[in-house]
Amino acid sequence: MTTTPTPTVFVTSATGSQGGALCHLLRGMGWSVRATTRDASSPAAKALNDAGVHLTPGSWDDEDALHEGLRGCDKLFLCLLPNLTDFDQAPRRAELITRLAREAGVDHIVASTTLGSFMVEEGHVPPVKIGPFFSAHIQSKKRVEQAAIDGGFQYWTVLRPGFFMANFVEPKIQFGYTETKKGTWTNSMTADSPLGLVDHVDIARFAAAAFQDPGRYHGRTLGVVSEELPVQEAMDQLAESIGDGRSIKAVFMTDEEVEREQAKGSWLFFSSEPCIRYMSNYTDLGELNQFVPELMTFRKFLRREEEAVKETYLS
Numbered sequence: 001m002t003t004t005p006t007p008t009v010f011v012t013s014a015t016g017s018q019g020g021a022l023c024h025l026l027r028g029m030g031w032s033v034r035a036t037t038r039d040a041s042s043p044a045a046k047a048l049n050d051a052g053v054h055l056t057p058g059s060w061d062d063e064d065a066l067h068e069g070l071r072g073c074d075k076l077f078l079c080l081l082p083n084l085t086d087f088d089q090a091p092r093r094a095e096l097i098t099r100l101a102r103e104a105g106v107d108h109i110v111a112s113t114t115l116g117s118f119m120v121e122e123g124h125v126p127p128v129k130i131g132p133f134f135s136a137h138i139q140s141k142k143r144v145e146q147a148a149i150d151g152g153f154q155y156w157t158v159l160r161p162g163f164f165m166a167n168f169v170e171p172k173i174q175f176g177y178t179e180t181k182k183g184t185w186t187n188s189m190t191a192d193s194p195l196g197l198v199d200h201v202d203i204a205r206f207a208a209a210a211f212q213d214p215g216r217y218h219g220r221t222l223g224v225v226s227e228e229l230p231v232q233e234a235m236d237q238l239a240e241s242i243g244d245g246r247s248i249k250a251v252f253m254t255d256e257e258v259e260r261e262q263a264k265g266s267w268l269f270f271s272s273e274p275c276i277r278y279m280s281n282y283t284d285l286g287e288l289n290q291f292v293p294e295l296m297t298f299r300k301f302l303r304r305e306e307e308a309v310k311e312t313y314l315s
């Protein structure tokens with residue numbers, strides 16, 4: 001009797017939200033997982049270690065660490081952080097990691113970038129003008145995607161996540177969303193443009209599904225969200241989950257206000273980019289649910305993250 005060898009996956013951003021969730025999912029499936037971390041003593045790294053993830057100390061600029069991490073791997077999850085002062089950095093790292101991965105024998109890649117990539121697709125005319133700063137950011141993401149697509153892998157899939165549900169709690173709330181603690185969220189959406197919210201665990205579920213069924217996912221670029229909600233509805237659910245009777249009001253900027261922020265080159269894209277209003281043009285929840293059923297709702301996410309919600313808003 002022949003047995004299929006257990007796959008081994010190299011996960012970038014393993015101590016982060018989507019990478020971490022993926023590591024734990026894959027270990028739960030009995031797969032081998034390898035990764036690098038710059039801090040093996042962090043709580044996330046310790047949890048991965050306890051789950052049986054093989055961790056190599058090092059960063060994305062450390063070829064030796066990447067070589068060691070990629071040893072024996074046949075699949076790669078590529079999720080890199082943007083550098084908003086050096087838009088070449090992430091593509092450069094993507095090219096390095098994909099080349100080393102191919103040399104190590106990896107033949108299957110899943111890359112996770114951003115829903116915004118759809119807005120600068122070749123031949124696509126964005127519904128509204130995109131600011132130069134946001135455009136440079138998305139072009140950088142597109143180059144990461146291209147490194148995955150052109151990397152010479154037998155199978156590739158690109159996941160483009162929407163707005164993380166986790167942005168409203170620690171630690172991600174620090175990246176531009178702490179205003180919600182004061183009872184408002186000023187943003188460049190409109191009252192009826194749906195906010196495409198995604199649970200990072202769902203991103204991991206899509207990645208795991210693609211790794212399990214390469215043929216079905218190969219060559220696909222998927223906009224990934226878990227639920228779409230009007231912003232005020234999301235704020236109401238957030239306020240309700242805090243549970244102290246407060247309300248959080250969505251404040252919609254005027255076009256002039258948005259334009260002024262855009263002109264400044266703000267990295268707070270949800271208060272400087274009107275194209276965000278059209279994010280649901282690039283997602284198909286019906287199709288997504290066929291790929292991965294029972295996607296997370298914001299309400300359930302807030303319940304699952306109850307401790308983080310309380311810590312963020314009540315401590």
Ligand SMILES: NC(=O)c1ccc[n+]([C@@H]2O[C@H](COP(=O)([O-])OP(=O)(O)OC[C@H]3O[C@@H](n4cnc5c(N)ncnc54)[C@H](OP(=O)(O)O)[C@@H]3O)[C@@H](O)[C@H]2O)c1
Pocket residue numbers: 012013014015016017018019036037038039045058059060061079080081082113114115161162163164167172200
């Ligand atoms: N927030 C949103 O709404 C949203 C929406 C769409 C897309 N995204 C994209 O999602 C990505 C972030 O994913 P995430 O939130 O899951 O990650 P995260 O929680 O921010 O975690 C960051 C990870 O990157 C690793 N890392 C950072 N710098 C590194 C370096 N120089 N070398 C090696 N590893 C490094 C960290 O590892 P160690 O510290 O352990 O080394 C950690 O595992 C970004 O590219 C962002 O653009 C975010």
